[in-house]
Amino acid sequence: MQQLAKDVLKQLTDAGFDAARVTIAEDEVNELGVAHNHVSLMRSTNSQALSLLGIQDQRKVTASVSSLETDAIKNVIDGMVRDVKTSPQDPANAVAPNQTGVFNKGPQTVDREALALAAKNFLAFRSSNYPTFQIEEASIKHSLSKTTLLTSEGTELVSNVGEYEFSIMGSSKDEHGSSSFNYTGGSVDVLPENLVAHFDLEALMANSVQETQTELVGDKFEGEVVLMPMAVMDLLGWLAGQIGDFALLSDASVYKNSVDSLVASDKLSVRANLAGAGVSPINAEGFVVEPINLIENGKLKHLLPSYYGSRKLNKPYVAAPGGWSIDAGDVSRQEMIASVQRGAVVSRLSMGSPAPNGDFSGVIKNSFLIEDGKRTKALSETMITGNVAQMLKDIIAISSEVTDFGGYKVPWLQIKGLRFS
């Protein structure tokens, strides 16, 4: 593929582009699907895509096509030559310079017998231990993503990333009713025979079977939440949006001038998780990702605009990875719950996108009330209201246990000052 990428790069420069980027991606996926507690589907897919970026006279155009045939490539380049003239000039347009490397990471071939064994063991475990937990949908798959990326500024990258991925969504149903659905999943380099020890999977099923009987929270009050990993990832997602291109370019980021300032509790440190299963060593712009610390003891260390965004805003560029790790804290999950006077342990937040200023209200799902340090009834129709930026500052404890989802390593967070209704 490298030779084809070089040929296409030459075609782009010959066509008049001052700078160009060529990415050829080939993906192979083998997936075992589970529906309604039974294996249902074996799926094997093979796809390829050619993605091109061209810059001419500071004008940019991109296009992608799934065919690598000569005529298809020529048609795409002809279209780019036509379209680029209509783009506005922008000196911030550029391609990645001088990035080189060949990266092989994770399992490069699929073990289909291992997929079958993992599925068989997991389904047997569910059936004997949590028979009222209903798998609406689950999948165990191996994927191999091969990427060749070249730019006219000397970048030559090859990345072959393999991983096994597991995902599950389900709910419980018994004589009392149905629970709210919940989900988990993640990536590993080596597919274990028993998946239940990973991704908090057994905890999810154990909690779910207790959630078919729920109660309303009762009155309105201000209390604490103990966020489980999936809810913690919602906080990280909002933070990533605030320090990314769209919020920065539209001047809507609450963190635009916050580098080296406290944006979170000094207990919080968030670091790049380059070693995480499935985390790509390169990014789509053509940079090798960097081992950065995003938040150190509550201080924001970087904004994460794209290469274009960084040049547009005259901000430093860092190549961020697709996975993050939150440092473990010093209290156990049980100690965390025991310290809460009134609040809830929250598995999942169901909410609209928080407002640009961080204000949000969301329904807490798969959650249990905490009263006087004890986890009590499962909750339904309960909302919390607060501000995500303030929540990051109001973290009062981080659990010593950290769940490894592959790309993300996430502990529980205890946060004060949420309004319950």
Added chain:
Amino acid sequence: MSFATFSKAGDYNEFRQHEMRKRRMVMVDGNLVANDSTHQVGESARVFQGGYWGFASSSRPIGAQTLGNQAFANAKAMQVFGGQEKTLPTAAYTGEHGFSGKQNWSSEQVIEWLQTVNDFAKGRYDKLASISIVAMDEFHDKYVQNSVGSRVYNNISRALGYLIMTVQDDDGKPVELAEVIGGKGGLGDLDLSMTTVEAKLDKIYEHLMAKREAVHAKGGLQTVVMAPELAGILAHEAMGHPCEADLVLGGAVTGDLRGQKIASDLVTMVDFAHSYNGEELLMPVYADDEGTPSKDATLIENGMLKDFMHNRETAAHFGEEATGSARAYAPDDEPLIRMRNTAILPGKDKIEQMIADVEDGYYLLKTSNGQADTTTEFMFGVGLGYEIKNGKLGKAIKDTTMSGSAIKMLQTVDAVSDDMYWENAGYCGKKQPMVVSMGGPAIRAKAQLGGE
């Protein structure tokens, strides 16, 4: 692409050729931050054998026979889990359905439009902090054949223009609102005239000025009048998903409530296949990606829970007719049960009177994302709303979330307007994204709001 000779191995077999073209341009404050086009072509085969599915796809034109054999081999490999006897329904469809719209806009026309809208907004609104404009369209051409005799060509297309304006409140915090112009076909089929755009921008700015001074909604159970723009997402999230038969089999509470009264008599909800009142809808599906002829699914009729949406397999499980609801988003996706055009049907009330009758409540106008649940407990974000005090609109409210048990909430519906508003923006997410449309009238009910 065209129909092909394909392998008919297995108990049931289907072959799909799928071409997907997408275009997306984004301008933020005059800067063109995205100018992307994608063209994806692929073939897939799916085989049902001994109770299991095998699926294979490729973006290379390796041929129907080869893919069919791979899919068959995958289905046979599944027999290690123990075979089962299952017979799928055999309804077949032959037909070709496309959309003949106007000539689509060139990239040059789209960028010129983005720039014109940007310049207009920057010049007109003195408190505007930022404007982002998005133009996108996508086209799906699918040829579906199967071993029970279906030969279907479907073209699904849609175009969207988003106008997103941001101002700052007195504390310098951003306040944002968006409006969408959407429809069938490409960008050339939308009304993107500056007359239309100006009217929409003026309205957004007027709401933003009110939202700068917004107050928190009162948390808890409130009387709400949902504008027609919200009824569709209510239909989709609250009761649409729990009536997808695969979710029913996954434990959704609706499985035990069929034939029971779950909503006010005023509520009738339908997932339309392709037409309503004799007019073709925004997401017309005449036959699905399993080659099944599509038919309307009446989910709730005068408050009674009635039908579910089916693919061939769930139809066999429930002993019912497949509704033609199985759709795949991308060329390498397998068909899943997806909604098509989901709506609450209009009633006889007037929206003005529905507001005037409320002593203390909220008028909700715009939503962000939403989510459903197996319990029918739904939520969606509310990006724009106003207080109602003594029958009159009051102050704007800050962003909030509306939630609750759909069943409890639908039972409190006491007024349904005679409006009908359809929209096809956004994507429905369920393993794969999907283009859908949703619609409805204004509705008055009691629902939980997040707030003080």
